[in-house]
Amino acid sequence: MGILNHLAAQLALIRKISIRNHQTTMSRRIHARRTEGVDKNVWVEFTQLAAEYKAVNLGQGFPDFSPPQFITEAFCKAVSGGPPMHQYTRAFGHPALVQSLAKFFSRIVGHDIDPFEDILVTVGAYQALFCAFQALIDEGDEVIIVEPFFDCYQPMVVMAGGKAVYVPLRPKEGTAVLSSGDWVLSAEELASKITPHTKAIVINTPNNPLGKVYKREELQMIADLCIKHDLLCFSDEVYEWLTYDGAKHVKIASLPGMWERTVTIGSGGKTFSATGWKVGWAMGSGHILKYMKTIHQNSIYHCATAAQEAVAQGFEREHELFGTPQSYFQQLPAMLHHRREKLASSLKGVGLQPIMPEGGYFMITDISSIAVDFKDSDTKDENYDFRFVKWLIKEKGLATIPVSAFYSPEHSKEFDKYIRFCFVKENSTLDAAEEILKKWSQNESSH
Amino acid sequence: TNFNHKNVCRVAFTSLAADPSVVNLGQGFPDIPPPSYVKEALAKAVSVDRMNQYTRGFGHPPLVKALSQVYGHVYGRPIDPFKEVLVTVGGYGSLFSTMQGLVEEGDEVIIIEPFFDCYVPMVRMAGAKPVFIPLRLKSGKKSITSADWYLDPDELSSKFTSKTKAIIINTPNNPIGKILTRDELQMIADLCIKHDTLCFSDEVYEWLIYRGQQHVKIATLPGMWERTITIGSAGKTFSVTGWKLGWSIGPQHLIRHLQTVMQNTLYTCPTPLQEAVAQGLMLNMELIGQPECYFTSLAEELEGKRDRMAAIVQEAGMTPVIPEGGYFMLVDVSALNQDLSDMKTDDDDDEAYDYKFVKWMIKKKKLAAIPVTAFVSDQSTKDFEKYIRLCFIKVSNTLMLIKSYFKQCLNASFHTV
Numbered sequence: 001m002g003i004l005n006h007l008a009a010q011l012a013l014i015r016k017i018s019i020r021n022h023q024t025t026m027s028r029r030i031h032a033r034r035t036e037g038v039d040k041n042v043w044v045e046f047t048q049l050a051a052e053y054k055a056v057n058l059g060q061g062f063p064d065f066s067p068p069q070f071i072t073e074a075f076c077k078a079v080s081g082g083p084p085m086h087q088y089t090r091a092f093g094h095p096a097l098v099q100s101l102a103k104f105f106s107r108i109v110g111h112d113i114d115p116f117e118d119i120l121v122t123v124g125a126y127q128a129l130f131c132a133f134q135a136l137i138d139e140g141d142e143v144i145i146v147e148p149f150f151d152c153y154q155p156m157v158v159m160a161g162g163k164a165v166y167v168p169l170r171p172k173e174g175t176a177v178l179s180s181g182d183w184v185l186s187a188e189e190l191a192s193k194i195t196p197h198t199k200a201i202v203i204n205t206p207n208n209p210l211g212k213v214y215k216r217e218e219l220q221m222i223a224d225l226c227i228k229h230d231l232l233c234f235s236d237e238v239y240e241w242l243t244y245d246g247a248k249h250v251k252i253a254s255l256p257g258m259w260e261r262t263v264t265i266g267s268g269g270k271t272f273s274a275t276g277w278k279v280g281w282a283m284g285s286g287h288i289l290k291y292m293k294t295i296h297q298n299s300i301y302h303c304a305t306a307a308q309e310a311v312a313q314g315f316e317r318e319h320e321l322f323g324t325p326q327s328y329f330q331q332l333p334a335m336l337h338h339r340r341e342k343l344a345s346s347l348k349g350v351g352l353q354p355i356m357p358e359g360g361y362f363m364i365t366d367i368s369s370i371a372v373d374f375k376d377s378d379t380k381d382e383n384y385d386f387r388f389v390k391w392l393i394k395e396k397g398l399a400t401i402p403v404s405a406f407y408s409p410e411h412s413k414e415f416d417k418y419i420r421f422c423f424v425k426e427n428s429t430l431d432a433a434e435e436i437l438k439k440w441s442q443n444e445s446s447h
Numbered sequence: 448t449n450f451n452h453k454n455v456c457r458v459a460f461t462s463l464a465a466d467p468s469v470v471n472l473g474q475g476f477p478d479i480p481p482p483s484y485v486k487e488a489l490a491k492a493v494s495v496d497r498m499n500q501y502t503r504g505f506g507h508p509p510l511v512k513a514l515s516q517v518y519g520h521v522y523g524r525p526i527d528p529f530k531e532v533l534v535t536v537g538g539y540g541s542l543f544s545t546m547q548g549l550v551e552e553g554d555e556v557i558i559i560e561p562f563f564d565c566y567v568p569m570v571r572m573a574g575a576k577p578v579f580i581p582l583r584l585k586s587g588k589k590s591i592t593s594a595d596w597y598l599d600p601d602e603l604s605s606k607f608t609s610k611t612k613a614i615i616i617n618t619p620n621n622p623i624g625k626i627l628t629r630d631e632l633q634m635i636a637d638l639c640i641k642h643d644t645l646c647f648s649d650e651v652y653e654w655l656i657y658r659g660q661q662h663v664k665i666a667t668l669p670g671m672w673e674r675t676i677t678i679g680s681a682g683k684t685f686s687v688t689g690w691k692l693g694w695s696i697g698p699q700h701l702i703r704h705l706q707t708v709m710q711n712t713l714y715t716c717p718t719p720l721q722e723a724v725a726q727g728l729m730l731n732m733e734l735i736g737q738p739e740c741y742f743t744s745l746a747e748e749l750e751g752k753r754d755r756m757a758a759i760v761q762e763a764g765m766t767p768v769i770p771e772g773g774y775f776m777l778v779d780v781s782a783l784n785q786d787l788s789d790m791k792t793d794d795d796d797d798e799a800y801d802y803k804f805v806k807w808m809i810k811k812k813k814l815a816a817i818p819v820t821a822f823v824s825d826q827s828t829k830d831f832e833k834y835i836r837l838c839f840i841k842v843s844n845t846l847m848l849i850k851s852y853f854k855q856c857l858n859a860s861f862h863t864v
Contacts, residue, residue, distance in 0.1 A: 028643060031704040032551035032573065039707045043714075044504060062500040072499070075719075076490045086486070087476040087689040123536050127713040155711045274499045276718030298568045299543045300536045304717055305689035306489070 038155035042405040049390065050399035056432045058343075058421045059399035061208065061361045065426050067274040068328050074313035075277075078306040085306050092293050093121030093281070094308035100315040101266075101281060104322075109254045109264075109283075117286030120293055121303050125238045125267040125280035128292075130156055131299075132234050132263050132282060135291035137162040141199035146185060148406035148415065150208050150236065165193050166408040168415075169212060179356045180212040181247075187221050194225065200232040201225075206239040206249065209364050209406050209420040211357020213247040216255075223255045232288070233258065238267035238280075239360040241329045244337050247358040253284070260285045263292070268311040270361075273332065273424075277307045336361075336424060343423040346434040350441035354421075361424045364403050368417040383416040392419075398436045469809055470852055473817040475621065475775060476688040477840040479748075482741055484730060485685050488723035498719045505706050506534030506694070507721035513728040514694055518679075520735070522667055530699040533706055534716050538651040538680035538693040539565060541705075544712070545647050545676050545695060546573040548704035554612035559598065561822035561831060563621045563649065579824045580606050582625065591779075592769040593625040600634055607638055613645035614638075616665065619652040622822050622836040623777055624770020626656065629663045636668045645701070646671065651680035651693070652773040654742045657750045660771045666697070673698050676705070681724045685741065686840070690720050749774055749839065755846055756839040763853035774840040777819060780804055781833040799832040808835075814852055 050057050078085050102115035122128040139161035145153050147168040157164045167190050169183040205214040226233050240249050253262040268279035282292055321327040347354045347365050354365040367388055379387045385402035393399050403418035492498040515528035535541040552574035558566050560581040570577045580603055582596035618627040639646050648665050656662045666675040676697040682688035695705055734740035757767040760778050768777035787803040801818035808814045819834040
């Protein structure tokens, strides 16, 4: 009995101490519920892993070569400009930038774009997407997302209180699937997903990760449905200048009836190979953009001045050189065309079948022909491609991204045999990747 | 998007004052040059390939490490650069990440008036209800400083309810320039602990402290680290508001929710700018205690400008409120007794005096300032409508220009014009 009393006294003491310690931490739920379910992030996870294992990094989408000299010079010039270059500029976009964007894109969209009404400059295309979802999607709204999709669309829909509805691009039946052009959207399947709650459809062309460049007829099919059902269209076109094999990038906003219902998103980072500058924009009819401006002014308010000045100068230069061989918008896709070929042949050389992208930064390849014993019980509940990519980083020192990360939970198991490579890299990086693949293939064949 | 209210006024005034013939004393940004080493660091960063591409989402490693060192020193505690720091797009972005991460529908958030005007729309955007408590002016004083405003303890205590999620404090305060004393912070801390609430401490002007004053971080008071997010700004620290970099510092169990917001809103901040700020911080870390340290030398420079602005205002027949910190000054315009009857607009007969005064100043005198009632709720309008806000982080020439404008326009025979 004495022992029990003694123990009870000890427990009471321990409980008192722990209560005293917890008095200074909050006992109620701290976080806002909108952060629930959106806390996992594939980039955070895989970037860390690639760094840890010092892998040859064909994973995250950024160039490992330098931006063109004219753009870095423009930035330095801005930095040595007067004090105004280092202070707040116009909140919705530095005047020089919105004016050069309006001038440049009016020609392409076929619509007179008002620099002050129809454009919002944001911290990367990422923030433009955030503003679009926050401003235009409400609780209960449905948003159609075409899969595979850049992964942030889904959590952004969720954070806005909306519901994501997915429709996948599917490989065409019957033919060998060799190009991103062989993945198509079924008009019937898309139409069947539209309900009275549907507010918007999100498209990404050129597409990440597949590389598909939507043809005019495909965009017309989507446009017809948007007009028929009075939907908004969010068109993520960050890779707009990167098309190969003569594929043409078409802006859905340029189709009849679409300017008034489309938000087109672009990226200075992808345009000028300077992803770390985080200058992006949304373009669209002022009556839609004004709501996005409200979100912007209550979340970020201003974007960095000098970076915007530099991107403005970049567009001025490209406006002069448009269509000529000196244009960066000609030179970059020409250079990347070769990198694309190089990576494809490395993959084919070891028996893998890549899907040739018509545009963008990325190439996906089917890995189902490779047999791997993962030996890794930690990851056994994860999708096959997630396990494969982690194994590839740890065992072979090559970093890629699992493609099922770009699919909805309901479809991810259907598409878990693909991995994504970024080929916007120096030749030396692609050579190093080829070495790894060759060695690996030799090891396999010697068994 | 119906939460936006007075915020639109500051934005509207900005466009009114954007007329190049108007001398803008309103918007809070320097026209002094930033220190040359930060500009050099930025130009240098852009010449390094890797610095032009994405960096770590929650903050560029050199920057979060520099912040951890500088603030570890200031707080007197180790700060984990990866778990207890988040880099954001300005102090503004930190406020947004904090509200979105920690505040929601059903919550109440206490805001001390006058307040930086974005707090209210941000609280509303998070679905919560703002609860206001005004700073009150001690009566009977002739010459006024920001220290003459105080928080009534009983009044403050009455604002805390079971729904209170957080209190926002801003010290040094924009627009008054008040620095909350240790006793005042302790009073707030006691209430936070008693009612188990969070504290969001906006300390973007933390280095702009004038002689005889001390900036105290509420997060250093007992029991407060665990429940406080402290916000800082590179723009205000290095006179580079156009760089739009800021940070939130706090315990991991709070910062991780801000990080979730970050990864779903803009993912990462610009790399070369973060690299340059990191270098600026490390350079000044070495210089702490020495006269060249920008953390103290900027405040010394601004104190002179503060005093010059105060003299200019007095000569013009108005009454300055001498700020203990920050780079704004409240100016009492009531002594001018300016007749504003022709500024009445049809739709807003009730418009506060300071709004009418500023509109008149812009229209008739080509001078812009910010009306201080833009920083208060409707119930406090009457207490603040005789003040306008001026900004004194300006080069000598600008101050001289202001002096001559005031001489020309705002003198005793003014209301006959």
